[in-house]
Amino acid sequence: MLDSLIILALNSQPNPKFLTLFAGFIKVNVSVVRFGFLILMQRPTLAPDGILFQSSNGAGPGNSKIQLELTLAFSNFHSRKKAPILPGISMDPLLQIQDLSVRFNTPEGPARAVDRVSFDLAPGETLGLVGESGCGKSVTALSILGLIPDPPGKIEQGKILFSGKDLVTLAQDQLRRIRGNEISMIFQEPMTSLNPVLTIGRQVMEPLLAHKGLSRSEAEEEAVQWLERVKIPGARSHLSSYPHQLSGGMRQRVMIAMAMAVRPRILLADEPTTALDVTIQAQILSLMLELKKESHSSMLLITHDMGVVAQMVSRVVVMYAGEVVEQARTGDLFQNPSHPYTKGLLKSMPRLKRQKKSEKIRLEEIPGTVPRLTEQIAGCKFFARCPCAFDRCLQKRPALRNVRGDHFARCWLVEAS
Numbered sequence: 001m002l003d004s005l006i007i008l009a010l011n012s013q014p015n016p017k018f019l020t021l022f023a024g025f026i027k028v029n030v031s032v033v034r035f036g037f038l039i040l041m042q043r044p045t046l047a048p049d050g051i052l053f054q055s056s057n058g059a060g061p062g063n064s065k066i067q068l069e070l071t072l073a074f075s076n077f078h079s080r081k082k083a084p085i086l087p088g089i090s091m092d093p094l095l096q097i098q099d100l101s102v103r104f105n106t107p108e109g110p111a112r113a114v115d116r117v118s119f120d121l122a123p124g125e126t127l128g129l130v131g132e133s134g135c136g137k138s139v140t141a142l143s144i145l146g147l148i149p150d151p152p153g154k155i156e157q158g159k160i161l162f163s164g165k166d167l168v169t170l171a172q173d174q175l176r177r178i179r180g181n182e183i184s185m186i187f188q189e190p191m192t193s194l195n196p197v198l199t200i201g202r203q204v205m206e207p208l209l210a211h212k213g214l215s216r217s218e219a220e221e222e223a224v225q226w227l228e229r230v231k232i233p234g235a236r237s238h239l240s241s242y243p244h245q246l247s248g249g250m251r252q253r254v255m256i257a258m259a260m261a262v263r264p265r266i267l268l269a270d271e272p273t274t275a276l277d278v279t280i281q282a283q284i285l286s287l288m289l290e291l292k293k294e295s296h297s298s299m300l301l302i303t304h305d306m307g308v309v310a311q312m313v314s315r316v317v318v319m320y321a322g323e324v325v326e327q328a329r330t331g332d333l334f335q336n337p338s339h340p341y342t343k344g345l346l347k348s349m350p351r352l353k354r355q356k357k358s359e360k361i362r363l364e365e366i367p368g369t370v371p372r373l374t375e376q377i378a379g380c381k382f383f384a385r386c387p388c389a390f391d392r393c394l395q396k397r398p399a400l401r402n403v404r405g406d407h408f409a410r411c412w413l414v415e416a417s
């Protein structure tokens, strides 16, 4: 519930200076009441607590920065209000991942896909999990549901605590009661995650019949409603369709409907909108936040898209080569990234505005590639790509160090600063 709503109605190209000043004003002055913005323009995007931003010209100079400024204003505001929920300062988290390591046996030797990962998810929180391809985001999420294929995979160590139970050691039948019910997942690969020989209706209805005690006709009605909510045209007629009869984007929306229909306590969303057109992405993200609020769920949102991170999540965990390298509240991470990898990630975000008129806008990249997971690395895993590396980085692995408040980074420079 909002206590107040600020409406900016702009139907032409906004004056960037005005909006930047406006965002600054909000950041400095609004600290007591909850508030919202609604900027009436053309292209919708989302604020961290689900309030719709629309910008007049998504491609126009300055707008992405302005949206980010407004988003940061929101997340800073939320940061001031919420109790700390980072390692060591936890407030009854709903899910706690502690020192989790996952290994795959490969022909080249054992590969540690997840390496001593720890983080918490608080009730009602939306936490972002970001990092380059292959850094262990999906494997972390799959571990929560006990879906690591064994062999070749194995949870080597660690705990995943949910409602006082350790999911790592839980019996399969107990885990089945939680999976797709209290914790549900939108899988990264909708093409392969839907069963090709079962109809869409059967697949959406199955968790409702198995876990929610609905009759067939109730489950069917609920399934139709969810397919409509995720904007499947002619939802009822698709109950009898098979996955191959749907487009990639439609299959992804079916996955979203299946995961959300059970109203889970935790929604694991692994790149939930990658197969969707940009026009529908914002609607689906908005729907996910709406459901999250309705059901008081928490969400772990895995994404490559730092724009989605800025707008959707209140806290971010950054992974690199299987490790957590930084975690912080969203506003803090964007304004004060501390790990050189996070700095590189943020610099590689597309930028539309020049700092100076003469500047040529180039997409910056992080040189080099992620190390092979079979490599034994004694020191910092980012060493080979880091512009700030020094001797100690090669010799000893840095621990996750406190930058300030609830901001942590795994870098020797944090200690030195």
Ligand SMILES: Nc1ncnc2c1ncn2[C@@H]1O[C@H](COP(=O)(O)OP(=O)(O)OP(=O)(O)O)[C@@H](O)[C@H]1O
Residues within 6 Å of the ligand: 104, 106, 113, 131, 132, 133, 134, 135, 136, 137, 138, 139, 140, 149, 152, 153, 188, 373
């Ligand atoms: N079944 C498997 N067998 C062997 N290696 C695997 C298996 N599943 C994952 N891996 C390895 O684990 C590492 C982490 O994979 P993961 O899917 O978690 O990456 P990710 O961060 O989700 O990447 P992306 O952003 O591309 O989805 C990768 O190196 C991957 O090759």
Ligand code: SF4
Residues within 6 Å of the ligand: 339, 340, 341, 380, 381, 382, 383, 386, 387, 388, 389, 390, 393, 398, 410, 411, 412, 413
């Ligand atoms: S520990 Fe060293 S190599 Fe690693 S990120 Fe920090 S400065 Fe770079």
Ligand SMILES: [Mg+2]
Residues within 6 Å of the ligand: 137, 138, 139, 188, 270
């Ligand atoms: Mg993945």
